[in-house]
Amino acid sequence: MKIVKRYSVMFGKKRENECLLKPYILYRTGISMSDAAQIIKKNIFTDDQRRTVEEIVRCGEDFVECYRKWLSFRNFEDCLNELAIKESRKNWNYRGFCEVCETESQFLVDYEYADYRDGIGTVPNWRERLVCPSCWCNNRMRFLIGKVKREFRTGMKVCLYESDTPVYVRLKEWLPDIRVIGNSEANDENVDLLISNDLLGKSIDYRGAFKDANRRLNKSGKLIFYVPFNANSQKTIEGENCVYGWDLLQTLKECGFSDAYGVAYFGINEGYLGYLQLYFEAIK
Ligand SMILES: [Zn+2]
Secondary structure (H helix, E strand, O other), X not given: OOOOOOEEXXXXXXXXXXEEOOOOEEEEOOOOHHHHHXXXXXXXXXXXXXXXXXXXXXXXXXXXXHHHHOHHHHHHHHHHHHHHHHOXXXXXXXXXXXXXXXXXXXXXXXXXXXXXXXXXXXXXXXXXXXXXXXXXXXXXXXXXXXHHHHHOOOOOOEEEOOOOOHHHHHHHHHOOOOEEOOOOOOOXXXXXXXXXXXXXXXXOOHHHHHHHHHHHEEEEEEEEEEOOEOOOOOOOEOOOOOEEOOHHHHHHHHOOOOEEEXXXXXXXXXXXXXXXXXXXXXXX
């Protein structure tokens, strides 16, 4: 998919008409990185395209199809990064809607936990940054909290595997009845929505952990989770730092879930960057 609109970004100094992502973007003088990002996103994407997209993926081929279909998002990220490199910016702000604070925010982008990509250079760790300065949640945390808010229906019992992260703190503010698995005071069975933020899958006995998660859910309950995942790999690399492959979905079924799938997502408006992220859902 190509970026088809030609437009100018007023940005930087003495760099009149320098091309970015040739030949689509021209690079000019004068405005902040945050404003430049706004101009880019409003010129490349329509209102509809800026809304968060999610798509179920069940295998590597599904993922590749999704990856190709949404390539303009990847171009968008590269363009932002290219601007930041040209300006030698150590940090900058990305304007977006925070689903945790339920208001517009200025997410912090910097190079903590940065990645390196051949041909581009240092790339922000979009997944772990884009931190909201009001709730202190990063991209991944904001998405997960937003997901719970969208899934939640009155009367649902929601449980989390952790109590020492901003995800728990912010969800507890929004949903005081939320419970933590392993807390002896909590009745942590018959759960409607069970949430794990990178923790559950780190267990060495991850099959045991998935079976236990299944046992805690009620009849139509759902487990929503992140795990370290390699979308290019069919097979899970087991060990202390387990990295899952697509056989994860079959493993979940063997652990008692009736269905399990990955969900690829990206969101311009909410700052859910990091091409291309996946979370997982397993249905009892
Ligand atoms: Zn926030």
